[in-house]
Amino acid sequence: MPLAKRIIPCLDVKNGEVVKGTHFVSLRSAGDPVELAKKYRKDGADELMFLDISASTEKRKTKVNLARSVAKELDIPFTIGGGISSVSDARNVLTNGADKVSVNTSAVANPSLVSDLADIFGAQCVVVAIDAKRNSNSGSGFSVCTYGGSFDTGLDAVQWAKAAEKRGAGEILLTSIDRDGTKLGYDSELTRRIASQVSIPVIASGGCGEIKHFYEILRGTNCADAALAASVFHYGELKISQVKRYLLKKGIEVRV
Template structure:
């Protein structure tokens, strides 16, 4: 059985609004998250990803409220990330309506968080969000970053993904910080490099600009493709992306 490739709009949420920039800078307002989520549900999105881009304690309750309202209005899986530091944070998000939860910086600081969450809630709940930049001195040529790509974590991206999968991460959100918001296309070398070594599903993120950018990411090894600004500002619909994937013989859900 061939699994369908998933198309996932990403909502970067700051203080209850969707924002988008280039390389996580010069953020501009892209709309109300609940309205956008409903639009993407109607367009045939397979999942939605919410990333709380500021993730401060002051924004926490706003995020829970947005997740609750969105979960009530759409019927596709929601992944929520940003500021998740403890199993209790995961529990609260699941109770608010999230289906999966993304972890990033807290897992780098404390890798046992991955196994704690996987053992308590199941691996299928846990998405490792990985912000990657090219770093020539890393064995794979790719390094892990934090703080919106501005700070190196001192880790090789492939080695960290392998470790996280072994600890219980169920899926990998692979975000190219070099390509984020550029609309130059996905980093195919990054996807291929990761796919050779990592068995869990890979969501490719960072760089989508036109419908024709998505099929090469799948060919490189992605199980799902994620984009933000091209959807938010009406340059593409989910249907446009799925139509082009079908043209390339890639199975997608209707």
């Protein structure tokens, strides 16, 4: 029996409020994280993702408070990411209510962080987020960027995904920087290239603008296991329940 394909709203949180930008910049406000979490849970979200993108030195405190206040409202899994660079950062949010942590820049800089987290908390707790960009110099055609998409490491995205899996990542959150905020649809080529090379779930992210984009990325073989979206939900263009009914009609197994 196949698992249900997951629909995951993503909340980019900056200084305690949800924001959304294009190509990772020009941020605008989209509301209170806890209120949005409650709304999405009620509408049938399968999971929630929180990415803390604050630049302040208060980061740590923000994340712990966020974990606690969201955990009080949610009975579905939720992941916190952004600025988690050590086992103690991860422990801090996991013991305060988060179910998983997502690591990105710090994992590229120090891949053993992935193995350390998996050993202590289990693979199911560890999401490796990869921000990928088309790069013709890279073997797979995609390279890994860090620091919120601003720095191209030149590292091949497929190779890094495979290495992360080997080190114990339980999931890959794969964001296309080229598509982020464009509403042109997920980068299907990127997603399928990575999903065919790893045996852990892949969450597709970046570019969702219409209901059919969900279907395109969740159908067929080597597709995504989950689709993440932000602005289409934040600005009320689509409802999660509506997306799921549509997918079900198209023959995609979802939880309704």
